Amino acid sequence: MYQRKIHIIAAAIILLAIGLTLFVLTGTPEGASIAWSQITNTFGLIDHFHYYEMVSKGNTLTVAEGWYAHQQLHSRSEQPLVNWYDDRTLLKAYDEHQNLVVLSPSNLKVTSTPLSVLSLGLETLTTDSLKGLTPQKIGDFLIYRFPPS
Numbered sequence: 001m002y003q004r005k006i007h008i009i010a011a012a013i014i015l016l017a018i019g020l021t022l023f024v025l026t027g028t029p030e031g032a033s034i035a036w037s038q039i040t041n042t043f044g045l046i047d048h049f050h051y052y053e054m055v056s057k058g059n060t061l062t063v064a065e066g067w068y069a070h071q072q073l074h075s076r077s078e079q080p081l082v083n084w085y086d087d088r089t090l091l092k093a094y095d096e097h098q099n100l101v102v103l104s105p106s107n108l109k110v111t112s113t114p115l116s117v118l119s120l121g122l123e124t125l126t127t128d129s130l131k132g133l134t135p136q137k138i139g140d141f142l143i144y145r146f147p148p149s
Contacts, residue, residue, distance in 0.1 A: 073108060 048069035055062045066075030066084075073086040081096040086108050093102035136143045 071108065 048067070051066050051068075053064040053066065053075075055064075062077060064075055064077040066073060068074075071088055073084070075084045076082065077084075082101065083094045084102075085092045085094075086106050088106050088108045091102060091104045091106050092100060095101050133145070136145075
């Protein structure tokens with residue numbers, strides 16, 4: 001009986017040693033990283049999309065609409081009425097009278113996928129950006145409000 005307990009303890013120690021060795025050599029599998037890579041790969045296959053953006057500030061709701069195709073981004077907002085064109089070289093914006101109001105280098109130069117276009121600036125978000133912010137909890141989600149980068 002005593003010898004059987006020694007065998008069980010020895011087997012447990014060996015399995016524990018193998019598990020610790022694998023953990024040290026490979027680390028833990030990060031499910032979030034694996035899921036995010038699948039999302040970015042899937043978005044990389046998209047060559048065009050149409051989107052709506054709604055921003056609420058106080059009692060004001062601003063709606064914008066945009067299109068991405070052929071590595072160019074076109075969007076328009078209602079309040080104020082502005083049409084935006086980004087062709088990976090220049091970002092141009094025109095008001096309702098077709099006056100050029102913005103002319104700057106393109107934001108799309110630094111992006112490689114449509115996901116980067118949609119999340120421009122968000123991929124640089126770090127945990128330091130969230131320090132001191134109090135999230136709003138809705139169900140299982142934590143909603144943070146932070147200024148643009």
